[in-house]
Amino acid sequence: MLLQSVVAVTSDTHPLSGTIAAWIWLLPVLPLAGFVINGLLSLNSVHFGPGDPNTPDHHPHSEGAAEAPERSHREDAGAVGDDHHAVRRHRWAGVTSVVGPAVLILAFLLALGIWRAMTGVQMDAPYIQTYFSWMPVGDLHVNVAFQLDQLSMVMILVVTGVSALIHIYSVGYMQDDPGYPRYFAYLNLFVFFMLMLVLGANYPVMFVGWEGVGLCSYLLIGFWFNDKANADAGKKAFIVNRIGDFGFLVAMFMLFANIGVLDFVGINAKAVELGVGSGLVTAICLFMFLGCTGKSAQIPLYIWLPDAMAGPTPVSALIHAATMVTAGVYLIARSAALFSLSPVASLTVAVVGAVTAIFAATIGLKQWDIKKVLAYSTISQLGYMFVGVGVGAYVSGMFHLVTHSFFKALLFLGSGSVIHAMHRGYHATHSHEDAQDMRNMGGLRKYLPVTWVLMWIATLAISGIPPFAGFFSKDEILGQVFARAQGSNLAAASWLGMPGSAVLYAIYAIGLIAALMTAIYMTRMMLYTFHGPNRTGVVEAGHLGEAPWTMTAPVVVLGILTVAGGWLNLPRVITGIVPLGRAEVLDHWLEPTVGSATARLSEGAREVPASTEQLIMALAILIAVAGIAFAIVRLKSAQLVPKRDALPEEGFEKIVANKYYVDEAIDRTVVDPTYRISKSFLWRFVDAGVIDGLLVNGSAALARGFGWIGSRLQTGNVGIYAWFLVFGVVALLGAFTLR
Amino acid sequence: MLAESLALTAALFIIGVMGVLIHRNVIIIFMCVELMLTAVNLTFVAFSRQYGPAGQVFVIFVMTVSAAEAAVGLAIIIAIYRHRQTVNLKDINLLRG
Numbered sequence: 017m018l019l020q021s022v023v024a025v026t027s028d029t030h031p032l033s034g035t036i037a038a039w040i041w042l043l044p045v046l047p048l049a050g051f052v053i054n055g056l057l058s059l060n061s062v063h064f065g066p067g068d069p070n071t072p073d074h075h076p077h078s079e080g081a082a083e084a085p086e087r088s089h090r091e092d093a094g095a096v097g098d099d100h101h102a103v104r105r106h107r108w109a110g111v112t113s114v115v116g117p118a119v120l121i122l123a124f125l126l127a128l129g130i131w132r133a134m135t136g137v138q139m140d141a142p143y144i145q146t147y148f149s150w151m152p153v154g155d156l157h158v159n160v161a162f163q164l165d166q167l168s169m170v171m172i173l174v175v176t177g178v179s180a181l182i183h184i185y186s187v188g189y190m191q192d193d194p195g196y197p198r199y200f201a202y203l204n205l206f207v208f209f210m211l212m213l214v215l216g217a218n219y220p221v222m223f224v225g226w227e228g229v230g231l232c233s234y235l236l237i238g239f240w241f242n243d244k245a246n247a248d249a250g251k252k253a254f255i256v257n258r259i260g261d262f263g264f265l266v267a268m269f270m271l272f273a274n275i276g277v278l279d280f281v282g283i284n285a286k287a288v289e290l291g292v293g294s295g296l297v298t299a300i301c302l303f304m305f306l307g308c309t310g311k312s313a314q315i316p317l318y319i320w321l322p323d324a325m326a327g328p329t330p331v332s333a334l335i336h337a338a339t340m341v342t343a344g345v346y347l348i349a350r351s352a353a354l355f356s357l358s359p360v361a362s363l364t365v366a367v368v369g370a371v372t373a374i375f376a377a378t379i380g381l382k383q384w385d386i387k388k389v390l391a392y393s394t395i396s397q398l399g400y401m402f403v404g405v406g407v408g409a410y411v412s413g414m415f416h417l418v419t420h421s422f423f424k425a426l427l428f429l430g431s432g433s434v435i436h437a438m439h440r441g442y443h444a445t446h447s448h449e450d451a452q453d454m455r456n457m458g459g460l461r462k463y464l465p466v467t468w469v470l471m472w473i474a475t476l477a478i479s480g481i482p483p484f485a486g487f488f489s490k491d492e493i494l495g496q497v498f499a500r501a502q503g504s505n506l507a508a509a510s511w512l513g514m515p516g517s518a519v520l521y522a523i524y525a526i527g528l529i530a531a532l533m534t535a536i537y538m539t540r541m542m543l544y545t546f547h548g549p550n551r552t553g554v555v556e557a558g559h560l561g562e563a564p565w566t567m568t569a570p571v572v573v574l575g576i577l578t579v580a581g582g583w584l585n586l587p588r589v590i591t592g593i594v595p596l597g598r599a600e601v602l603d604h605w606l607e608p609t610v611g612s613a614t615a616r617l618s619e620g621a622r623e624v625p626a627s628t629e630q631l632i633m634a635l636a637i638l639i640a641v642a643g644i645a646f647a648i649v650r651l652k653s654a655q656l657v658p659k660r661d662a663l664p665e666e667g668f669e670k671i672v673a674n675k676y677y678v679d680e681a682i683d684r685t686v687v688d689p690t691y692r693i694s695k696s697f698l699w700r701f702v703d704a705g706v707i708d709g710l711l712v713n714g715s716a717a718l719a720r721g722f723g724w725i726g727s728r729l730q731t732g733n734v735g736i737y738a739w740f741l742v743f744g745v746v747a748l749l750g751a752f753t754l755r
Numbered sequence: 756m757l758a759e760s761l762a763l764t765a766a767l768f769i770i771g772v773m774g775v776l777i778h779r780n781v782i783i784i785f786m787c788v789e790l791m792l793t794a795v796n797l798t799f800v801a802f803s804r805q806y807g808p809a810g811q812v813f814v815i816f817v818m819t820v821s822a823a824e825a826a827v828g829l830a831i832i833i834a835i836y837r838h839r840q841t842v843n844l845k846d847i848n849l850l851r852g
Contacts, residue, residue, distance in 0.1 A: 730850065730851060731848060731851050732847075732848030732849060732850040732851030733844060733845070733847075733848050733851070734844055734847070735776065735779070735844050738775055738776055739776055742772060742776060
């Protein structure tokens with residue numbers, strides 16, 4: 017308690033002060049401690065456990081040198097050599113297995129305690145803990161402070177809860193990797209930064225977390241950096257995110273320049289000074305949204321996320337599905353006071369979200385890599401979230417964020433179990449087939465029954481089949497779009513010359529079509545992976561099997577959450593018919609944080625009659641069922657051939673399978689010109705010519721020139737020096753006399 | 756009386772300066788430097804008639820120093836001559852930049 021009084025300078029009048037909520041500073045400190053411990057252990061990675069015949073006794077103390085030959089490429093079967101057999105368990109793997117997940121479990125328990133404390137008090141203002149003054153420069157006063165309110169609480173629970181599960185899963189998945197402590201160090205560090213992002217009471221603190229999660233994402237995508245493709249994927253993610261971060265920074269600068277505050281409480285109070293619907297607030301919001309498109313993989317900056325699947329599968333589940341990529345949605349919900357002032361910016365967010373949702377869904381239809389399907393599905397679902405927060409239904413967006421983190425983490429972890437099993441099969445026969453390609457799978461239902469059931473639950477959830485979580489959240493977003501299209505501040509605004517209501521109806525239609533595609537591609541994935549004949553090969557099939565309990569248990573928990581997640585925010589229409597429980601819990605919970613912003617955008621909205629709502633809901637279910645049925649009827653898993661025998665796609669299918677050649681187009685239009693300009697202009701002309709030639713060597717030449725002139729005076733002839741002397745004396749005397 | 760003496764010393768001094776500037780032979784230049792010192796000494800004496808004996812004290816002082824300077828200067832000239840077989844300034848330009 018002594019530490020408590022030293023660390024926190026808090027407003028004592030807040031109802032939460034004095035409760036367990038005073039310990040929020042411990043939330044990020046726990047994973048940070050895990051990072052330090054695991055990081056230190058990972059420095060000692062050259063020693064392997066006893067019993068290993070190849071244990072080097074004395075090895076240079078350098079991680080890279082020691083790990084390089086033994087690293088196992090579990091993800092990328094195309095690049096594996098004999099290192100399949102090199103199971104090099106790290107010397108400290110046992111310690112890491114305890115420390116890594118334990119700090120997260122503790123953090124989750126603490127988060128639960130804080131949540132209990134919050135439900136017990138009437139809380140109108142956020143609870144803010146200020147630790148120290150960070151940037152007191154002129155008019156800029158930025159404190160390192162954490163803010164606890166209903167919105168950050170939702171994120172804290174999701175982040176710590178899903179992280180804890182995925183950390184436990186990672187124990188099973190990564191245990192035999194030589195870089196095991198390093199992996200957990202990065203993962204702990206990621207959670208630390210994610211909690212900084214979520215808890216920050218102002219944009220700069222949030223930005224530290226925002227950059228930090230980007231760094232950890234980069235480190236974990238390139239975790240198996242010996243393979244150049246993985247390292248390149250990490251770099252791509254980092255560079256693409258920099259473009260978005262530039263937008264976030266500019267938005268911060270504009271905010272400070274115009275209203276002089278950067279903390280959320282101050283902005284909520286002063287945002288109206290920017291002017292409702294003014295160009296300024298629209299510009300701020302659009303720059304901020306640029307940051308979101310980077311972090312949350314929306315058009316045009318989504319291209320890094322599919323490549324990010326190069327990282328270990330639990331990383332894809334945690335960072336690239338459940339938590340980090342949703343930071344953009346959280347940012348917009350957090351900045352609801354700003355976005356609600358600008359219907360144009362809000363509509364832009366919704367349109368980009370809708371276009372991304374359908375665009376990524378079409379690509380997902382033709383992917384063969386099981387993780388790529390899920391990656392495009394993530395992009396598509398993030399698009400839904402942006403539609404939600406874009407139309408001012410901030411609660412719906414957050415709701416979908418929460419449920420998506422459950423079912424998508426489940427899907428990724430399930431695919432991890434599948435890949436794990438496939439690897440064991442190929443390991444047994446020394447085969448170098450692609451363990452992630454669905455054409456090589458098939459019929460896994462028999463070997464992975466638990467994973468099969470759980471992944472079907474998640475598939476039904478993401479497709480929008482009641483009563484699973486995804487149905488409620490996706491339906492709520494579409495329902496909100498429809499309700500606002502009928503007449504609201506958004507519908508009254510004009511977007512690029514189009515009436516807002518037409519735009520909203522279009523978004524609704526796109527959302528429905530994307531939902532149909534979601535159902536199709538998810539069912540396709542399930543059919544090709546788990547149903548039909550087995551295509552792994554007879555010997556391999558004998559080695560397929562369920563993963564250890566550390567991996568299945570978290571997936572089971574996520575499965576329960578996927579089933580129950582919808583109860584967070586049941587629509588009134590349903591509770592009116594079937595008494596399932598309290599309706600609109602999340603709506604009520606988030607009301608103090610985003611309520612006024614929601615009201616500002618939906619002002620003038622007509623109450624949608626219950627019959628219409630039921631119709632919308634029925635339509636959504638119908639579309640989901642149609643999608644699943646279409647996939648089951650049309651896709652013949654039996655006709656699939658393994659990847660090595662497969663014919664390349666043709667026509668439009670080829671275009672989709674190649675992701676519309678977006679990467680190629682960006683290479684052609686952005687990367688290559690940048691490279692060429694850098695090489696010819698920036699390097700040869702600016703750097704070598706101007707900087708090195710003109711400025712550096714030029715100034716040297718100038719000095720030498722003057723020196724040469726001076727040296728001509730040094731004739732070495734004393735007579736001439738005497739002449740100079742005399743002239744100097746005469747001149748001085750003359751000057752003094754004449755003065 | 757003072758004015759005439761000062762005119763004389765000034766003339767002597769300028770003759771010395773011009774000698775230093777124009778001549779090439781180090782020995783002659785050296786003699787011209789001595790001439791300049793003598794001119795200064797004369798000035799001191801001329802002023803001492805008016806302002807008391809302090810100027811004459813300075814003359815003794817200057818003569819002492821110039822004697823030492825003559826010794827050192829001649830030694831340098833001899834050293835240069837031994838080294839380069841010349842006392843012509845035109846040929847002594849080791850310090851040219």
